Amino acid sequence: MGRVGVLLLNLGGPEQPDDVRPFLFNLFADPEIIRLPFPWLQRPLAWLISSSRAKQSQANYQQIGGGSPLRRITEEQADALKQVLADKGTEANIYIGMRYWYPFTEEAVAQIKRDGVEKLVVLPLYPQFSISTSGSSFRLLERLWLEDPALQRIVYTAIPSWYERPGYSEAMADLIAQELDKLENPDQAHIFFSAHGVPVSYVEEAGDPYQREIEHCTELIMQSLNRPNPHTLAYQSRVGPVEWLQPYTEDAIEQLAQQGVKDLVVVPISFVSEHIETLQEIDIEYREIAEEAGIHGFHRVPALNTHPRFIADMADMVTEALEAPCQLFSDVVQPDKKVKIYPQERSAWGLTPVAEVWNGRLAMVGFLALLLELVSGRGPLHFVGIL
């Protein structure tokens, strides 16, 4: 078959306090995370937001030991996957490509080239597709491939999302069942799926399939679980002033408290490893909200990490992908290609929706320029090298 590689894609996380600000800068400099009409504004804005957010974010990471455990857990997953693949007769090198921190995707791709990999499976560690996660990594890889003829010789296939695999929903159901069975009245507990949110505009304007996939995913897990418990889906980790997918996790918790729910079993479903948003946001912030609202039985289902059923399923997914027709980055970067990114209409004079959108954008640019100058003492023209 030739030399086989598996590239695991992930977000990355700061490993120590000093990493937090540059990590945040990398994240906000990504146009798939903040969608701006003017590319030149991306880096000044990323600098502004990362600078203003760094302190709070550092304090959050401090609550979980100072840094993210994401790299360590992803390396454990990679080792476990390599072993299970070898047991099945497939010798493969596993590479980790993080989007916003070490080991960066670019480093992983350079290593893949040095190792002479001939057949590559690109597997994002996000069960559901979002343009802000897997989509962003695929777009980066698409660019690296376009720029490098050596990479173009590698036969690769990219897996856009995989939450529908029975191995995944069974592993999730197993973890939920274990948590329920610790309770005095397991059937009365409310199962609370908390997915990472995205801005509504990603779904409604850019055609992100994320919300649809998350909703389908929770239904499949409930079917695998096959228990009578009521369940709710809500979205966490909102950032910034725009509207994100609703209901928001904090509001949904308060509503369930008002309905008299006593035991809440929280299931994080957008991600397969423990990270800041499970260990700090759910375990500390949302627990506090629940307790203040009167829910004293707050329980959290652990992330899959190296759950054997999950790792075995990942190994199956890799061997199946090696046999199946290849999916190129251009096929998976934006699944719903027919959707227009920005509202389009014929140009016309007057206060049309397009004019209103542009008025809003220009006002935002003016406001940000002012803010930038206030915080840094330097105007936006400095940042683009004009002054």
Ligand SMILES: C=CC1=C(C)c2cc3[nH]c(cc4nc(cc5[nH]c(cc1n2)c(C)c5CCC(=O)O)C(CCC(=O)O)=C4C)c(C)c3C=C
């Ligand atoms: C501002 C927009 C953001 C979007 C859209 C977004 C989508 C998104 N993110 C994850 C998973 C993770 N995000 C993590 C950290 C993180 N994400 C954002 C912003 C957006 N995410 C910020 C500002 C941060 C930094 C942390 C903070 O300051 O609050 C992480 C954590 C990595 C770690 O350090 O452990 C994960 C994981 C998904 C799945 C997703 C959309 C589907």
Ligand SMILES: [Fe+2]
């Ligand atoms: Fe995020």
Ligand SMILES: [Fe+2]
């Ligand atoms: Fe957060």
